[in-house]
Amino acid sequence: DAGVTQSPTHLIKTRGQQVTLRCSPISGHKSVSWYQQVLGQGPQFIFQYYEKEERGRGNFPDRFSARQFPNYSSELNVNALLLGDSALYLCASSLPAGANTGELFFGEGSRLTVL
Amino acid sequence: QQQVKQSPQSLIVQKGGISIINCAYENTAFDYFPWYQQFPGKGPALLIAIRPDVSEKKEGRFTISFNKSAKQFSLHIMDSQPGDSATYFCAGIPMNRDDKIIFGKGTRLHILP
Numbered sequence: 001d002a003g004v005t006q007s008p009t010h011l012i013k014t015r016g017q018q019v020t021l022r023c024s025p026i027s028g029h030k031s032v033s034w035y036q037q038v039l040g041q042g043p044q045f046i047f048q049y050y051e052k053e054e055r056g057r058g059n060f061p062d063r064f065s066a067r068q069f070p071n072y073s074s075e076l077n078v079n080a081l082l083l084g085d086s087a088l089y090l091c092a093s094s095l096p097a098g099a100n101t102g103e104l105f106f107g108e109g110s111r112l113t114v115l
Numbered sequence: 116q117q118q119v120k121q122s123p124q125s126l127i128v129q130k131g132g133i134s135i136i137n138c139a140y141e142n143t144a145f146d147y148f149p150w151y152q153q154f155p156g157k158g159p160a161l162l163i164a165i166r167p168d169v170s171e172k173k174e175g176r177f178t179i180s181f182n183k184s185a186k187q188f189s190l191h192i193m194d195s196q197p198g199d200s201a202t203y204f205c206a207g208i209p210m211n212r213d214d215k216i217i218f219g220k221g222t223r224l225h226i227l228p
Contacts, residue, residue, distance in 0.1 A: 041220055041221065042218035103161055
């Protein structure tokens with residue numbers, strides 16, 4: 001079975017640009033979460049989506065947005081990139097809330113470098 | 116404030132030794148505590164997890180010990196191997212699954228060959 005897949009795996013942008021990251025969850029998983037992981041730190045929660053609705057949002061500016069599609073895949077958009085947005089962006093999927101332990105299954109991440 | 120405090124930040128253990136990583140939490144609304152293992156350039160992978168009504172869970176060389184009254188839990192890696200060298204994160208999952216999972220800051224483990 002395919003795990004969580006993310007694309008692109010690596011990308012380089014310059015300040016002020018915009019980026020879109022994509023994620024396909026594990027088959028049967030309806031919840032997708034996005035995390036930012038800065039080097040040497042634990043993952044920081046950005047968004048959670050379930051059934052195309054935003055269920056949670058972390059402490060990130062409005063430059064960060066996301067959406068979930070009918071097939072449960074998701075996109076994370078970041079506008080007006082700053083140097084500090086350089087990080088590994090992780091997508092995680094999980095089974096529906098209330099039906100599981102809440103464990104997250106992570107993709108390999110998209111490494112964003114902002115110059 | 117929801118927090119999971121993890122220690123040590125880094126750990127060096129001889130091959131064959133026992134690696135011990137500790138976590139403490141404040142939020143009593145957590146009801147599931149997973150540990151994740153992350154290799155460089157990879158996403159975190161679920162390693163082992165425990166519920167607070169269990170004091171210990173063992174899977175192969177990996178054991179979680181849980182002290183509910185102290186709100187502490189730890190990961191023990193027995194017979195540590197160089198392939199165990201990775202960063203380990205503990206986490207707390209809230210009973211309300213719509214709330215966010217809280218991760219510790221991670222422990223970078225290095226096993227000497």
